[in-house]
Amino acid sequence: MAEKLGIFVNTDRNLRHVIEITKAAERAGKEVILFFSHKGVLLTQETEFQELVGHAQYAVCNVGFEAQGLKGKPVPGMDETGFATQARHGEMIEDCDRYLVM
Template sequence: MRLGIVVTDDRCAPHAVGLLRAAGARDWPTRCFLTDRGVFLLKDPEFRRLLEEGATHFSLCELSIERYGGDGVSVEGLEDRIIVGGQYQNAELVHNSDRVLVL
């Protein structure tokens, strides 16, 4: 099972982290795309641990980073772990996943 998770809201952080961990425990190839307020997950310690583990392919919407950069959202230090792009990365996630969850 190739799982794609699109996170649009930071209130879904516990669900996103739990789903990503569960998919990893099953050795499922997993992709995660952050957009809109989902980029606030970059400030969540549990989510950042997932980034450091490197088991999931992560990407995010550059426009969302620009929009919320004043609120302390940054990819500084994560450039080698996350692709900063646009909706193409979202489309790629959908194309390369058997199932997609939007949170």
């Protein structure tokens, strides 16, 4: 079973770093799980976000998404089941071997 890297993204900066870390971890045989919260949800609307599709599992904090005025906007590569609460974030922490905050 592949080791899992969890990445918590709570800022609207550093999308390029998130993408590159995700791809590097994937090349190293790691499974990557991302959780976007607070201002990090704004990154889902950036053109570059599309580069994460197929390279990681990810979820978006529903409360943060709505608080940032994004309710109803699509997230590339994600359906409604990708919107989650902080409980899913907690599950990610438990499931991952390593955890980063960006």
